[in-house]
Structures are given as C-alpha cells and as structure tokens.
Amino acid sequence: QITLKESGPTLVRPTQTLTLTCTFSGFSLTTTGVGVGWIRQPPGKALEWLALISWDDDKRYSPSLESRVTITKDTSKKQVVLIMTNMDPGDTATYYCAYRGSYNYGLGTYSFDPWGQGILVTVSS
Amino acid sequence: DIVMTQSPLSLPVTPGEPASISCRSSQSLLHTNGYNYLHWYLQKPGQSPQLLIFLGSHRASGVPDRFSGSGSGTDFTLRISRVEAEDVGVYYCMQGLQTPFTFGQGTRLEIK
Numbered sequence: 001q002i003t004l005k006e007s008g009p010t011l012v013r014p015t016q017t018l019t020l021t022c023t024f025s026g027f028s029l030t031t032t033g034v035g036v037g038w039i040r041q042p043p044g045k046a047l048e049w050l051a052l053i054s055w056d057d058d059k060r061y062s063p064s065l066e067s068r069v070t071i072t073k074d075t076s077k078k079q080v081v082l083i084m085t086n087m088d089p090g091d092t093a094t095y096y097c098a099y100r101g102s103y104n105y106g107l108g109t110y111s112f113d114p115w116g117q118g119i120l121v122t123v124s125s
Numbered sequence: 126d127i128v129m130t131q132s133p134l135s136l137p138v139t140p141g142e143p144a145s146i147s148c149r150s151s152q153s154l155l156h157t158n159g160y161n162y163l164h165w166y167l168q169k170p171g172q173s174p175q176l177l178i179f180l181g182s183h184r185a186s187g188v189p190d191r192f193s194g195s196g197s198g199t200d201f202t203l204r205i206s207r208v209e210a211e212d213v214g215v216y217y218c219m220q221g222l223q224t225p226f227t228f229g230q231g232t233r234l235e236i237k
Contacts, residue, residue, distance in 0.1 A: 047217055103160070
C-alpha cells in the first residue's frame, strides 16, 4: 500500500523560505517509472501543480514558480522535499504531495494517485 | 501551457439521476502510445483529491462502475449514471501529457 504524508511549518512569515517534507512508504524512488509531485490548493480555489521529481532525478517545475521552487529527494529516508523561497500571502494554500507511477510498467496510472492528506500553510506576518 | 476548461462549474443533481461533466483541453492529449493523458478526480469536502478515472476512460481501483470516462484528443466527459449522496464534492480534470501539468477549474456537484 502506497502512502504519503506532508510535514512542515503551518505558519510562515512573508519573505521567508518554506521547506516541506513528503515522507512516503510502499514504493522506492529508485524504481524506474516512479515519481512524486507537489500540488497546492489555495482556500476555496482550484488545484495547481508545482513540481515533479522522478526516479532518475529528473525535475520539472511550474514555469510560474520555477525561480522560487526546488524539489529534491532522499531515497534512503524515503522523503521528497519542496523548498519555496520568498513566501507571500498569496502562497497560502494546502500543499499536497502525490505518487505518480508508470502505467506501462504496471506501477501506476500516469496520474497522481494516491495523494497525501495535505498540509495547510498560512503566510502571514 | 495546456489550458483545461470544465463545464458546468456548478451541477445540482437529484439523487438517482445521471450527471455529466465536460472537460476540454487547448491541445490534444493523445500521446503517441495511444493513451489520452486525461484524468478525473473527486475532492470530497475536507478531503484530498481521489482518482476516479485515468487515461481518459480507465476506472481507478475501487471506483463504483456508475462512474465512466470518455473522449479523445481535446474533448472529454465524465459521466455518473445515477448520482448518490456520497458523490458530492468538486470534480477536477487534469492533463498529464506534458509539464506543467494543469487542472480544470473544478465542477461542484451538489444534491438537490
């Protein structure tokens, strides 16, 4: 069974750097065809994809946030870390991490499934 | 970026009645491998999104067979054959063909 859980601060001051950790189980990020993504959702608004890291350390970012976001992995700890700099009140959102596996390799659905429970991060002074 | 457009944005439905949601993409989501990289999620109140349909028409594990997905290229539809009270929430389509992955605005289904 694949599970993911987000952790990190729930309150961040404007201009500070946010560091979120996704701790997962049930798969290895060294397996070909596997990836972990980050998605966020401002209160009452739609979902927004942020970043994806794959088994081969390929990293993809949302162009609108690429200058502020970094995604890394620690395969031995089974963790994926998202770093977002220069936080702004507009970054207030629930942040989710989610698994993405290759359908052709029988590892998933090419979609994000499952998702973690999410962590609400508020940016306020 | 591929723009995803859902309609309607609000969908009141009587229990037992069918419902459908449309999702259109600004570019074809048909990959050379023959799959349409279009996925459907349901976000129930206070919960994380859950996968309903992947690759256009494949029902995810554990999803009731009253949910079905169809379409190809740029036009997709999610259908619920008979809506139940537990189906309330916001439905999102998402394209997974290319980064940046993008979501539709969401369709809120409510029970009349």
